[in-house]
């Protein structure tokens with residue numbers, strides 16, 4: 508429309524920008540009702556022990572099926588939910604689902620000794636924002652089988668420390684997601700000690716390229732993990748060459764489309780059955 512008025516590029520751009528913000532406004536209000544309307548679900552991506560190709564854990568990932576737009580990716584709706592505070596009930600619901608699912612899988616597949624990874628936002632750890640430990644306990648799982656994945660720059664460490672220390676004391680583990688992508692990854696480790704590092708998939712993708720120090724960076728991250736007694740997990744393994752390179756470096760655990768995409772509960776259960784039947 509702006510173009511038809513002949514007013515040039517600038518107005519076309521403004522037009523699009525305002526469309527985008529109206530879009531976000533709509534999404535915001537839809538998101539506040541998504542949970543109550545049953546539009547959210549959780550899928551589970553296997554975390555595999557690389558040398559034996561065995562599922563050791565799952566990562567719970569939120570999905571939103573919007574009635575008109577179809578699937579809205581979490582990279583879009585999670586930041587919105589963080590802005591509006593909707594992440595507090597949504598995150599607690601995801602954690603509850605994941606813990607109950609873990610309890611069910613542990614009953615059916617005790618030999619697999621499964622754990623569960625759940626992404627959480629810094630907002631959820633702030634004082635007064637819901638008791639995550641309560642959610643874990645009432646789902647009937649051992650808190651030490653739960654890994655909470657954090658990415659946020661938790662510079663407000665004091666505000667979140669009371670909930671974090673209660674979780675730690677109960678045995679809940681923390682892992683730093685997308686490790687290495689921020690300028691302050693190492694400084695962060697000093698302020699917020701964790702038991703695991705998830706090597707960002709950008710580094711895994713660069714492993715088989717000669718440029719960009721691909722393999723050296725992954726080796727360095729593993730050395731950091733090792734010297735701080737943390738576990739290293741590789742994210743986003745998409746090719747056999749990447750898997751081989753990670754095995755070469757002695758990386759123990761990883762996930763990625765090569766091993767398995769995120770799966771529904773039913774398909775995850777099938778994968779666990781197939782694994783049990785193989786052994």
Ligand code: C2E
Pocket residue numbers: 552567568569570580581582585598601626627628656658684685708742743744745762763764765768769
């Ligand atoms: P993340 O925690 O780093 O999760 C990994 C993302 O990479 C997932 O995207 C997963 O589907 C995708 N992925 C897995 N394997 C591969 C691969 O081989 N190649 C590529 N290119 N991608 C792969 P997804 O499910 O779209 O989630 C995106 C992000 O949204 C997550 O990144 C996480 O930061 C956030 N998120 C998802 N669910 C939740 C949630 O319940 N709570 C919070 N706070 N954040 C969530």
Ligand code: MG
Pocket residue numbers: 566626656684
């Ligand atoms: Mg994650």
Ligand code: MG
Pocket residue numbers: 684685705707742
């Ligand atoms: Mg990640």
Ligand code: MG
Pocket residue numbers: 684685
């Ligand atoms: Mg991510």
